[in-house]
Structure formats: C-alpha cells, structure tokens
Amino acid sequence: MQADQSALQCNACGGLCYFSPERSALECLSCGECYDLGQPDDYLARDEFAHRPDVAEPEDNITPAQRTHQCQNCGGEVLFTGPALSAHCPYCNGPVVLVSGDAGYRTMALIPFRVDAAFAKRLAQKWAASRVACPAGLADVVAQGDVAGLYAPFWTFDSDEVVQYWANFVKPGGKAIRISSTKGQMKIAFDDMLMPASPHVTPLIRDGILHDFDPRDLKPYRAGYLAGFAAERHHQTVAEGIAANSADKDLLIRNHIKYKIDRTGVHGIRYLTDTSGIHYRRILLPVWILHYSYGGHAYKIAVSGIDGRTFGERPFARRRLALYSAAISACVIALGMAIGAAAAF
C-alpha cells in the first residue's frame, strides 16, 4: 500500500492531488485538474481467490513493512496518503505517532468514497438532531466535530457448507409442553459474506457499511483512491480472518438450521459442518467517522462513505428519557384499554 507520491502529483502544475468523492476522480488541490482512475479492466476487482488451508499464501500477497501511524490509545495502525496527514486516529481520536509498521497483505480491491466530507458531516448532524431524548445542545456539539475519512479493512468470504444438525423443538397441542427432537442435513452456499478484517472495525463501523456492500462497486486497489484519506492495512492471514469471524458464521449457520426446521421453539441446536470451496478477497471500504465528547464521555458517529447510511453513539438526557418512557407507557395503557374495551363487546 505504499502510496506512490509521484502518482499523486498533478501533471499540469506539480501540485498534490486528492481523491474527490464528488467528481469520482483524482483532483489537484492547486489547479483543479482532474484525473480519472478508471481502467477498462476494472471488472477484475470482483475476482475472488481460492483458499487452500494446506497451502501457504502466495508470496506476492505479502507486502513489505512501511511507515505508518500508530495510535497511542487503541493501537490501530493507519496509513495517511497524500494530503490526509492527521495527528489523530480515525478509529478513536487518540494521538498517533509515526512507526515502522509490520509487513501487511495486499489489498485486492476497494470501493471508493462517494460521499464527501461536508455531506458526511451534515448527515452526522442530522442523525444527532433526530434522536429522541437528546440532551440540549447535542447538535451544536456534533457540529463542532470533524469527520475523518477512513478506508477500513474487510474480508469477503464464499464457502460451501454441508451441515449435519440435531435440534429440539416444542410440539404444539395438549396442555403439557412436549419436546420433540429432529435431525437432518443441508447445504449452505455462502456468497460474499462481509467480515471485518481488523479488531478496530467495531460493530458501529461494520453495521454502517454492511447493508451497502455490492461487489460490483469494487475497483482494483490503486493508491490514488486513498489520497486524502486514512487507511488501515490488512494484517490477518486468511486462517486468522476466518477464526476471528467464526462466531458470526456460527450464528448464520444456526439461523439457516432454524429456518430449515421451521418449527416453534427450536432449541439445543448442535451441528457439524464440512466446509469447502473457500474463496476470499481482502478489500477496503469507505467510512466517515465523527468524534465528539459530551459530559466528559467520548462518542462517535459513523457515516457510510458509499451511500451515507449513518449510525452513532449518543448520550441520553435522563429527564427527557423519563418523559419519553412515560409517553410510551401512556400509549401502551391506552392501547390496552382500547383492546380491553373491544374485547368486552
């Protein structure tokens, strides 16, 4: 992921270029000249790579160590390209220092930013302003925060699963609850399961992006797309990536089993799965993160760089929350009385 500085320099005036989400091109900060980063073979970015557990990862997937910034607070290692240089970690707002980072893995593809900084900030403010039971002045505090653009590392995984399962379910009928058991076999084909490729990609960041992912939007990795943004390099081996996300995959398999059994009160699921055909991509996805603090606590708001979907953390105003809960209770009581009244007729 070594940014080739010459590639970020304007051919017309020698000025520094950054990637403009608005123009979807590399734009010169000095003269405004634009450079399209697209190539006729961009569709190759959709390629997936086979993972064979018994075979070592190809040498050309490993890229040498390089100078990155490491966060003193969360340990996140971030690369700043072009005019993005920041003294703060985009993940947690902690101070960063320049370090000689570890060797990383080649990023195969990315989805470039489509939402620019100003729009992301407006979306974050709108999100904060529309929360219920917000403390007074929250929107003003958020308005003072800055958004940091980050390319966060993700995996996509495909796999074919042959699952054998055993489970219990509740049998309807009669007054006594009767438990019955079942077993079976099923095939699941996972396609483009999107999984975080770093412990710093928290659920807040992940959920902001997950819904928007479409592999057809992927572009081959080029340093120009990173110009003006921070990025985290890939450090997990494929096996580490699979292990780190095994709980999520387990949950998906259990949901498939429940759906297949299609009974009420399914519980005590046990299963064995035979996994084959693992394919993967190491990709980067764009997110804007706004940090703010309120009442001495740090919060963040994540805005998808793809379509602006916004998720965040926020404080609650105790008094307003109490009023809000009271209003909901009143509604529920009124509804209950209405139903009661209807039932009485």
Ligand SMILES: [Zn+2]
């Ligand atoms: Zn220029």
Ligand SMILES: [Zn+2]
């Ligand atoms: Zn940090």
